[in-house]
Amino acid sequence: MAIIIPPAPLPLRDKKVRLRDPSQENTSKWTGTSKIIGLPGAAEWLVSGTFASISDEAKARPWRAFFVALRGKRNAFRIRVGLDQQTAVGNPTVRAGGSAGLTVPLQGLPASQTVLEAGHLMTVTLPSGHERLVCLTASLVSDAQGRATATFAPELGEVPQAGAAVEIQWPHALVRMSDDTNGWEFSERIKHGFAIDTKEAK
The missing domain is CATH 2.40.30 (Elongation Factor Tu (Ef-tu); domain 3)
Structure with a gap:
């Protein structure tokens, strides 16, 4: 797995960040009571969103190259998930x-x-x-x-x-695309549309 660097921070019009944290639930057939057991290490982040439309062909080309370089689910990339968290404090x-x-x-x-x-x-x-x-x-x-x-x-x-x-x-998540099929949409006016649907790249 290679880490592919996007040409710029992903210009997502909307962004959904989810944490899937699996557990095992055991329910007694006699009493109906349940015991839920966590599965340490099984949690994974899911991030999805759509780009703002790109009307300039020259600006769309680097993004086309980025999505093709991901090779479906084979390679990973970093996506920022915080809003305005940059501070004057250095990283520890x-x-x-x-x-x-x-x-x-x-x-x-x-x-x-x-x-x-x-x-x-x-x-x-x-x-x-x-x-x-x-x-x-x-x-x-x-x-x-x-x-x-x-x-x-x-x-x-x-x-x-x-x-x-x-x-x-x-802060960012290291993710890979959820599907083997990646691409883009465009209209006659050359407004390119890109979207991501990803999961954590462990």
Whole structure:
């Protein structure tokens, strides 16, 4: 799998971001009570949307090349999922002692402040090369040494290495197209239309 770089941030007119978090439900035939068991590592992000129409043939060509270069579902690309999250704060890195679960220790943050709030997003680089998008479920508050522990969902699925990159300025999902058939639409007035329907590229 190669990571294909789009010619510009995807000019999506609308964007849908969904998290599929599978579980197994066991229901008693006698009492009707249920027990639901999560499946750690099985969660995946789904992102879809449509482009604003492109009326200029020259501007449409790089996007045609991008979609063809994806080779259906074979290759991946990054898509930004946050709105206006870029901050003056630099990106932190992972501290030693991480886990594959729902927390990760960070370093390199500004000292003694709330850096991000619950609901903000981060992208954590994992040993396999995957870039895992997570959503904070608690505010990220640093100590006097610029360290903090991020609490989020879904699970990372791998233990990140100390020093691994963590993107908080422009969080993104690493995705691939959901279908083998990709393309575009255009009218007689050369208004090109592109759309994406993707899932996380693990």
